[in-house]
Amino acid sequence: xxxxxxxxxxxxxxxxxxxxxxxxxxxxxxxxxxxxxxxxxxxxxxxxxxxxxxxxxxxxxxxxxxxxxxxxxxxxxxxxxxxxxxxxxxxxxxxxxxxxxxxxxxxxxxxxxxxxxxxxxxxxxxxxxxxxxxxxxxxxxxxxxxxxxxxxxxxxxxxxxxxxxxxxxxxxxxxxxxxxxxxxxxxxxxxxxxxxxxxxxxxxx
Amino acid sequence: xxxxxxxxxxxxxxxxxxxxxxxxxxxxxxxxxxxxxxxxxxxxxxxxxxxxxxxxxxxxxxxxxxxxxxxxxxxxxxxxxxxxxxxxxxxxxxxxxxxxxxxxxxxxxxxxxxxxxxxxxxxxxxxxxxxxxxxxxxxxxxxxxxxxxxxxxxxxxxxxxxxxxxxxxxxxxxxxxxxxxxxxxxxxxxxxxxxxxxxxxxxxx
Numbered sequence: 288x289x290x291x292x293x294x295x296x297x298x299x300x301x302x303x304x305x306x307x308x309x310x311x312x313x314x315x316x317x318x319x320x321x322x323x324x325x326x327x328x329x330x331x332x333x334x335x336x337x338x339x340x341x342x343x344x345x346x347x348x349x350x351x352x353x354x355x356x357x358x359x360x361x362x363x364x365x366x367x368x369x370x371x372x373x374x375x376x377x378x379x380x381x382x383x384x385x386x387x388x389x390x391x392x393x394x395x396x397x398x399x400x401x402x403x404x405x406x407x408x409x410x411x412x413x414x415x416x417x418x419x420x421x422x423x424x425x426x427x428x429x430x431x432x433x434x435x436x437x438x439x440x441x442x443x444x445x446x447x448x449x450x451x452x453x454x455x456x457x458x459x460x461x462x463x464x465x466x467x468x469x470x471x472x473x474x475x476x477x478x479x480x481x482x483x484x485x486x487x488x489x490x491x492x
Numbered sequence: 493x494x495x496x497x498x499x500x501x502x503x504x505x506x507x508x509x510x511x512x513x514x515x516x517x518x519x520x521x522x523x524x525x526x527x528x529x530x531x532x533x534x535x536x537x538x539x540x541x542x543x544x545x546x547x548x549x550x551x552x553x554x555x556x557x558x559x560x561x562x563x564x565x566x567x568x569x570x571x572x573x574x575x576x577x578x579x580x581x582x583x584x585x586x587x588x589x590x591x592x593x594x595x596x597x598x599x600x601x602x603x604x605x606x607x608x609x610x611x612x613x614x615x616x617x618x619x620x621x622x623x624x625x626x627x628x629x630x631x632x633x634x635x636x637x638x639x640x641x642x643x644x645x646x647x648x649x650x651x652x653x654x655x656x657x658x659x660x661x662x663x664x665x666x667x668x669x670x671x672x673x674x675x676x677x678x679x680x681x682x683x684x685x686x687x688x689x690x691x692x693x694x695x696x697x
Contacts, residue, residue, distance in 0.1 A: 451657045462619070463619050466620070
């Protein structure tokens with residue numbers, strides 16, 4: 288009987304190693320041969336799963352996006368509105384060494400997406416998912432009376448501002464870590480969410 | 493008499509072409525031979541000025557950063573406080589095709605800076621310059637009474653939030669242009685600056 292190979296498990300095992308290697312060395316410096324050796328595979332086995340570096344980067348990014356979304360799902364379980372949004376921000380912001388490594392994969396992926404429409408489309412869908420998540424949280428907060436429903440509050444602008452801040456923080460935290468510290472990120476989330484909190488009517492007097 | 497060569501002018505001429513080519517095709521797809529031809533130089537002449545693609549990218553980024561800062565200097569001449577800050581934001585945000593091309597050079601540069609400490613250091617200095625500019629504008633606005641001086645207002649958080657939003661917008665505008673439009677960016681600036689404006693005491697009644 289031929290040996291059964293669990294291809295999904297093998298693929299996963301490669302990605303688990305590959306994403307950290309890409310984060311550490313960058314895509315250019317990640318050699319397929321070295322990577323195969325680090326995964327304990329023959330070179331041929333690796334290229335069977337990932338014919339090119341582009342395929343590998345795509346899989347690494349998908350893995351990183353899934354990791355982040357898993358953390359978001361866990362940390363927002365049972366929460367809604369601004370509480371859920373706060374947890375979302377904390378999981379997306381690169382406040383830990385592991386999340387900073389994820390941001391490095393994101394930067395490599397974005398750079399490649401500029402000239403690869405298939406990657407750009409994947410990123411587009413991912414960003415749309417996050418915009419929808421932020422929108423849902425803000426709508427919940429409005430329903431609960433925690434955020435104003437006045438016409439002055441432009442929810443689409445609030446969503447885009449927050450998303451841009453989170454994405455910019457991905458870059459600043461890995462490029463200028465001495466200035467863009469986790470502590471400052473914590474204060475940024477607090478300030479960004481605090482400004483949406485509706486002042487209770489009773490304190491207006 | 494030997495022909496006099498204006499090396500500075502030649503170098504500048506190459507960079508003028510190179511930055512748009514990098515923006516359009518990405519660094520990997522930018523061939524030194526093709527670029528030399530497009531500049532009207534022999535291949536040898538190009539590598540004399542830029543021995544490697546890394547040198548070229550660095551020069552392209554410096555050119556782009558200078559272009560942006562020139563626009564900022566022109567548009568903020570005679571302005572201070574929040575008025576100057578608004579113009580700064582408008583010049584940094586990729587709201588025009590030309591500024592979007594600049595953002596593509598920035599993304600290529602950031603990706604390479606991850607694994608090249610010399611580029612990371614240049615970026616670090618650039619970001620420090622912009623943090624200082626935002627800080628100066630906010631301090632001027634405080635002096636003029638346009639922004640609160642209350643202890644609740646954390647100027648360092650405000651600087652970092654704005655910088656992160658601007659840098660995130662660089663990415664979103666070139667990666668998800670259908671969602672992150674110039675019109676939305678205009679509204680984002682307005683919202684970001686509006687929240688700092690101090691409510692005049694007379695309207696509190």
